[in-house]
Amino acid sequence: MPSDADAQAGQSRPANSGGKDAFPHRHLLSIAHLKPWEIRFLLDEAEHWVGVNRGAAQKHDDRLAGLTQINAFFENSTRTLLSFEIAGKRLGADVVNMHAATSSVKKGETLIDTAVTLNAMRADVIVIRHGSSGAVQLIADKVDCPVLNAGDGWHEHPTQALLDALTIRRRRGYIEGQIVTICGDVLHSRVARSNMLCLAALGAQVRVVAPPTLMPAAVECMGATAYTDFDAALHEADVVMMLRLQNERMDGAFIPSPREYHALYGLTPERLAKAKPDALVMHPGPMNRGVEITSGVADDPNRSAITEQVEMGVAVRMACLDVLTRSARGVEGW
Amino acid sequence: MVSGTKIAITGGLLADPAQDAPTQGTLLIAGDTILASGAIDVPSDADVVDASDLVVAPGLVDLGVFRTDKPAFHFGGITRAALMPDQSSLLDDVGLIREATRNGKPDFWVHPIAAATRGLAGAEMAEIGLMQRAGAKAVGTGRSWIADSGVMHRVLSYASGLGLTVISHAEDAGLAGRAVATNGETATRLGLPAAPACAEAMAIARDIALVRETGAAIHFRLVTTRAGFDLIRAAKNEGLRVTCGISPAHLFLSDNAVSDYRTFARLSPPLRSEDDRKAALAAVADGTIDVITSSHDPRGPEDKRLPFADAAPGVAGAETLLALSLNLVRDGVIGINALMRLLSANPARILGVNAGSFAAGSPADVILVDPDAPWIVDSNRMAAAAGNTPFDKLPVQGRVRRVMKGGVFYG
Numbered sequence: 179m180p181s182d183a184d185a186q187a188g189q190s191r192p193a194n195s196g197g198k199d200a201f202p203h204r205h206l207l208s209i210a211h212l213k214p215w216e217i218r219f220l221l222d223e224a225e226h227w228v229g230v231n232r233g234a235a236q237k238h239d240d241r242l243a244g245l246t247q248i249n250a251f252f253e254n255s256t257r258t259l260l261s262f263e264i265a266g267k268r269l270g271a272d273v274v275n276m277h278a279a280t281s282s283v284k285k286g287e288t289l290i291d292t293a294v295t296l297n298a299m300r301a302d303v304i305v306i307r308h309g310s311s312g313a314v315q316l317i318a319d320k321v322d323c324p325v326l327n328a329g330d331g332w333h334e335h336p337t338q339a340l341l342d343a344l345t346i347r348r349r350r351g352y353i354e355g356q357i358v359t360i361c362g363d364v365l366h367s368r369v370a371r372s373n374m375l376c377l378a379a380l381g382a383q384v385r386v387v388a389p390p391t392l393m394p395a396a397v398e399c400m401g402a403t404a405y406t407d408f409d410a411a412l413h414e415a416d417v418v419m420m421l422r423l424q425n426e427r428m429d430g431a432f433i434p435s436p437r438e439y440h441a442l443y444g445l446t447p448e449r450l451a452k453a454k455p456d457a458l459v460m461h462p463g464p465m466n467r468g469v470e471i472t473s474g475v476a477d478d479p480n481r482s483a484i485t486e487q488v489e490m491g492v493a494v495r496m497a498c499l500d501v502l503t504r505s506a507r508g509v510e511g512w
Numbered sequence: 513m514v515s516g517t518k519i520a521i522t523g524g525l526l527a528d529p530a531q532d533a534p535t536q537g538t539l540l541i542a543g544d545t546i547l548a549s550g551a552i553d554v555p556s557d558a559d560v561v562d563a564s565d566l567v568v569a570p571g572l573v574d575l576g577v578f579r580t581d582k583p584a585f586h587f588g589g590i591t592r593a594a595l596m597p598d599q600s601s602l603l604d605d606v607g608l609i610r611e612a613t614r615n616g617k618p619d620f621w622v623h624p625i626a627a628a629t630r631g632l633a634g635a636e637m638a639e640i641g642l643m644q645r646a647g648a649k650a651v652g653t654g655r656s657w658i659a660d661s662g663v664m665h666r667v668l669s670y671a672s673g674l675g676l677t678v679i680s681h682a683e684d685a686g687l688a689g690r691a692v693a694t695n696g697e698t699a700t701r702l703g704l705p706a707a708p709a710c711a712e713a714m715a716i717a718r719d720i721a722l723v724r725e726t727g728a729a730i731h732f733r734l735v736t737t738r739a740g741f742d743l744i745r746a747a748k749n750e751g752l753r754v755t756c757g758i759s760p761a762h763l764f765l766s767d768n769a770v771s772d773y774r775t776f777a778r779l780s781p782p783l784r785s786e787d788d789r790k791a792a793l794a795a796v797a798d799g800t801i802d803v804i805t806s807s808h809d810p811r812g813p814e815d816k817r818l819p820f821a822d823a824a825p826g827v828a829g830a831e832t833l834l835a836l837s838l839n840l841v842r843d844g845v846i847g848i849n850a851l852m853r854l855l856s857a858n859p860a861r862i863l864g865v866n867a868g869s870f871a872a873g874s875p876a877d878v879i880l881v882d883p884d885a886p887w888i889v890d891s892n893r894m895a896a897a898a899g900n901t902p903f904d905k906l907p908v909q910g911r912v913r914r915v916m917k918g919g920v921f922y923g
Contacts, residue, residue: 210701288814288817288818289818289819290813290817308819310819310820310821310822311702311703311704311773311819311820311821312702312773312819312820312821313819315772315773316773316817316818316819330703330819331703331819331821332703332704332705333702333703334703368703371701371703394699394700395695395696395697395699395700395706395708396695396696396697396700397700399697399700399701400700400701
């Protein structure tokens, strides 16, 4: 049955034979490319892995055994890299990590040459993070295997949006009609872009709030309503998603000081009281405690879903790795 | 007394920039010079070239290219180009200017633009006067704007003393920063560093104030926004020596052309909104825009097959300059004669070179154009040094059949 959100988007879900129709994409490069039902399909797949991960000490499922997963990270990352590595290993893949800091990229090799090299090593799935918007798509066009975008510049970070959506769906029961307030450096945030698109596609009312210097132009095109007053944006909110403020943007170029930012846009228990009484608090991590969020809020187990986001991250990434490799693994219908 | 072989180009439609409308007639050339044009008798000793069904126009003068790329210029009917100072060895030195003027002769003439400041750094004035003596035809700020208003003031007043036009890049450096796109929906969706379009009007407004102060002549090589055109229009009405140009890419594409991170559509200044593009067409129609330039900047994969923000800006525009510009005639924006003013007479006047004219005594730089000949732009099969065109696979009309430079047909 098409949901209201699908109907809103003016699209009806095609008949699904159970196989590749559910997710007819070779890569996962962005949320912008996905239909609402494709997003829900990935979330449903991830639910299965949440159960597996929470189950017995033995978490292995060897469906990706013999496949090589390369995590090519051209930008530093700890948690996303770890999450993709764990996801791949739990599925039995041979996971190899390539860090830009120790790779030939630093020696001037072009991105295309790197892509061709990775391809020649017969990777079965490549997970890429890169500091430039569009870089992952550029690589995806040059390789024969599925590519997963683990964050490209300010553009998108689709698995983050999926894990956030899964977290909200599990904690709140559903996403449609939920008021989600995303606060922080929206301008430079791929997390915000993917989340705006994903949550709007799933029928949430998305609000974004930031000082005007950190708000992208025409942000309404992403399906969100823009605010500058945090209190107004928090009114009746079901979910409050805080974004990380990068250190290099605190020096007076975009905001006067971390102290002022905290006063205007920091999430404190008093601020959180403006949202619904049971509003969920989220943060993609790593947090600047005392800047965009106080420890009192971040560590409140009744309100904070921050550690659950990390948990959902592994499940979502397992789902994506599984789905994207089905065709190569010869799964029936794919 | 003009000597040399006489050539009579007959039967064609003469698109003389000095006339209002094209007329059927003959162009008579002696040696390397035009002798007469119009309804004239063909002398018995002249070689006759039949130009039936063709438009006869002055060779194009391209004000502001980044590379001397003769095959592309020949294809496009460009017989002279002003070379931007942003070369691998910057044109801020007398020797390099002299070398640049020789590069291309005899079948193609390069008119170098001298760097206004040493190293184009926007601080110390370069040896503008000596470079003029070596052949520089204008002074330029290059790819960037001179941010220091004091420096720009001195550059303008010094250049005006030499009778040189200053060719400025109109983007406020502070606002533009490291932006690669114009603020708006496309840049937001793609997550690209973007600057507000008013960066252009900011730069133009300041430079016009300095022109008013110094009496200098300025040419804004690429103006692309409604606010920019409004400022230029007002400055012209005021009688200031202000001119401006645009490229076909800015006339026929808006910023949604960069969707999918198409680096061939990465330009400087960046592509603008559809509203600004429409303002550009209106500015062509009302004469606010003086010049259409190819802004030819061939770039290979090492510069273009990169993430969008890391790719170099620029298009290989020489081959498509005329065909795309002819759309303005077909769409009724301007007539063919006015187009030839934009493509030859006006840029020649701004550079102070004798070209872009059918008047007796003008150099015989002539192109024969089949204005309706259809062809398809193909980035894989271009005469240019690289195929970075944002118009790949676009069907266009208008092809240069013959190019004459200095009285000699080449190709």
